[in-house]
Amino acid sequence: MSGKVRHRVGANPTEAATLSVNERILKDCHNIYIDPANGLVPIAEKLGLSLMAPRKKINILLLGNHSAGKSTFINWYVEEHVLKTGVAIETQGFTFVTSGRKRESLTGNATLHLYPHYKGLAEIPGVLDYATTEISTSKQKKFSLVMFVDTPGLVDGDMSYPFDVNEAILWLGNMADLIFVFFDPIGQALCKRTLDLVEALNATHSDKIRFYLSKADEAGHESDRQRVLMQIVQELCKRPGLNKCGFDMPTIYIPSKNQKTSRCVNQIEDVCKEVEKTINQTIQNTLNSLERDCELITTTVAEKLQIDADAHYANLRTRSKGCLYTFLGLLIPMLILINFLVSTVPRATLYSTFGKDYTEILMVYLGPTLQLWDAIPQDYNLQVIGGLLIFSLVLVLLAKLTTRLQPTLSKKEKRVLPETRDYIENHVKALKKQLYEEYLQQSISAYDL
Ligand SMILES: Nc1nc2c(ncn2[C@@H]2O[C@H](COP(=O)(O)OP(=O)(O)OP(=O)(O)O)[C@@H](O)[C@H]2O)c(=O)[nH]1
Ligand SMILES: [Mg+2]
Structure with a gap:
């Protein structure tokens, strides 16, 4: 284990120079997890744990009725015309819009290759054929830390989509860090499908959802805009799953769209602030998760080492018990044999075989058992021998059965586990501390740290 992970990021000075602090922090965190040799994901896997690498960008899902201005908003944020926009139903499938080194359009399969964590989306029939990725070189606003997911405009009727659009949007909602719902003052702002989806998403992701009244410059005068807002909020509140929400619905419009200076307030900058806030929150969450995952790994290592120490101790006890049973099991037939020999073989033969001194010593040691043996009537000798043999067999079997050893760590594991912990x-952990300081340093002076 070495400082390879840290160096991977800094290895490309041109890239490092162009990355913002936040971008680099998220990238470093990501690399700490995915490094093939020392990454937390492969380390955790070896310990039987499953960790998810944090993402390098926040994911924003945009949804709303057809022609609400979703694609136009993304183009405005990116400051590049990456998505088709228009009055017709423009967006038919899902488009992932992200920043990269080269302007490129990718197909669904390439998209999944780029974002393997989105592979569950491909399980919804038909979706992959309508999924694309647009890579833009733009670095405008916070785009380098954001991935937008543009969705097809929502309209009512069953035949409008070549795939289950509701299922796909709900799936994407689980993956998103932010969900922007656009309602426009004209069109079908309140189509049933939009309301159904908002209600369903709100059940589990209310903290991620932000509502906007888009194309607000088309809402007419201030009083009309208020009426439209009221109507939308009223409609949302009719839904049992939404009636407890205190609706905050900033009004936004794309500045360039409005040729005449509109008198209505444009809160589009608030959307950018929301994005920034979520990025900051995500960085803090990512660093906190990193700390938690480090803890999880070190406690798992400690547990494994403790279990191994306990298993060694238990195995030692088991082995000793096994040895004792085996010893007793073998001692009994041996004693029977010796007793049998000594009591049946004539003394003279013993003297000539072992010598007088050894035979006397043998007689002293065997004295008690010989007395016992003599006390048994001759007719029962065979039964007693049989009984004792069965008893010894039972002891040997017991020795075998009780010496089931607990699994212990291999020598390699015993060496690697403390290394991993260290x-x-x-x-x-030092790296995480450094990243946290770098993150905080952006907002407060070094003196305060
Ligand atoms: N006046 C005005 N027009 C806008 C605004 N945003 C988008 N539009 C126009 O509204 C039309 C629809 O915009 P899109 O961005 O294609 O809408 P969408 O939500 O992506 O539509 P679908 O992909 O069909 O669901 C386009 O003609 C845009 O030029 C806005 O803020 N103000
Ligand atoms: Mg669109």
């Missing part, structure tokens, strides 16, 4: 404690 690597996490000394290297990864």
Whole structure:
């Protein structure tokens, strides 16, 4: 284990120079997890744990009725015309819009290759054929830390989509860090499908959802805009799953769209602030998760080492018990044999075989058992021998059965586990601390730290 992970990021000076602090922090965190040799994901896997690498960008899902201005908003944020927009139903499938080194359009399969964590989306029939990725070189606003997911405009009627659009949007909602719902003052702002989806998403992701009244410049005068807002909020409140929400619905419009200076307030900058807030929150969450995952790994390592120490101790006891049973099991037939020999073989033969001194010593040691043996009537000798043999067999079997050893760690594992713990404690945690300081340094002076 070494400081490889840290160096991977800094290895490309041109890239490092162009990355913002936040971008680099998220990238570093991501690399700490995915590094093939020392990454937390492969380390955790070896320990039987499953960790998810944090994403390098926040994911924003945009949804709303057809022609609400979703694609136009993304183009405005990116400051590049990456998505088709228009009055007709423009967006038919899902488009992932992200920043990269080269302007490129990718197909659904390439999209999944780029974002393997989105592979569950491909399980919804038909979706993959309508999924694309648009890579833009733009670095405008916070785009380098954001991935937008543009969705097809929502309209009522069953035949409008070549796939289950509700299922796909709900699936994407689970993956998103933010869900922007656009309602426009004209069109079908209150179509049933939009309301159904908002209600369903709100059940589990109310903290991620932000509502906007888009194309607000088309809402007419201030009083008309208020009426439209009221209507939408009233309609939303009719839904049992939404009636407890206190609706905050900023009004936004794309500044360039409005040729005449509109008198209505444009809160589009608030959307950008919301994005920034979520990025900051995500960085803090990512660093906190990193700390938690480090803890999880070190406690798992400690547990494994403790279990191994306990198993060694238990195995030692088991082995000793096994040895005792085996010893007793073998001692009994031996004693029977010796007793049998000594009591049946004539003394003279013993003297000539072992010598007088050894035979006398043998007689002294065997004295008690010989007395016992003599006390048994001759007719029962065979039964007693049989009984004792069965008893000894039982002891040997018992020895075999009770010496089931608990599994212990291999020598390699015993060497690697403390190394892993030290690597996490000394290297990864230090790295995390440094990243946190770099993050905080952006907002407060070094003196305060
Ligand atoms: N006046 C005005 N027009 C807008 C605004 N945003 C978008 N539009 C126009 O509204 C039309 C629809 O915009 P899109 O961005 O294609 O809408 P969408 O929600 O992506 O539509 P679908 O992909 O069909 O669901 C386009 O003609 C845009 O030029 C806005 O803020 N103000
Ligand atoms: Mg669109």
